[in-house]
Amino acid sequence: MNKDLEKLFFNPVRLKIISFLISVQRSNFKNLSEISGATKGNLSIQLKKLSEAGYIKIIKSFEKNYPKTICSITNKGKKSFELFFKVLQSYNK
């Protein structure tokens, strides 16, 4: 398996985020925080890392003067996750 990929998904917060995003169309920041159990600061860092790797897309906007962050998985993210999952399964066989 690609070492960068392995390194990126080795972090449980990032793994939770990508696993959740692959099963939904999109999710907001608050929900991802609940799913991953990470603090806002930590979540921001992990999202940035996933976004920089091109695995997720982050859309930031304002709603009633409050910042709104929506995340969704990219095609690259889906393919990488599938590859990662296949390798994981092969380890357990």
Add this chain to the structure above:
Amino acid sequence: MESKDQINIINEAINKAKEEDLKPLGFNFVFWGIFIIVMCLVHLFFTDFIQQTKFSAVIFWIVLPLLGMVYTTKYNIKNRIKRGYETHIGRVIKIIWIVFVFSWILVIIPLSIINNQNPVPDIILLLAVTVTTNGLILKSKSVGAGGVILFLVFYSIEFYPLVNILVYSIIAQIFGLLVPGLVLYFSKNE
């Protein structure tokens, strides 16, 4: 972290998104069922008032549903924000209903405004297709059955137009929207 732990993390995260909350969709079905039934009853009992001019019935049947659409759209957006995420099925259902609204506009304008024709049978057919598709996607027997009943009502109007078309419409709303909506609303998401 071991590979088994990683698989457990993946399973937990996926399971959190697995359930499609059917309550909001159920609410939409119930709302439209009651809304159209009330409109039909008003039209039935105050026919002279509703049909006092050439376009009064058209205005009645366009303006009020549009207000209903504004209300349900706001409700759905609010609900999605509250939930925090949108599922793939949720998005598909949303797109299907958007297509229904555009088709409704495309049917109602040429038929009732330009051609002065009753658009009820065509709208019931459109609704039958939409509700049946919803039932198949959600794998919901009650919604699917509602769609089938709507098809039957459409054929009854076309081939046995014995009763007032508004009565047919009330039957269509009760069995096509209201009952499936109540089932969805009170169903447990397993």
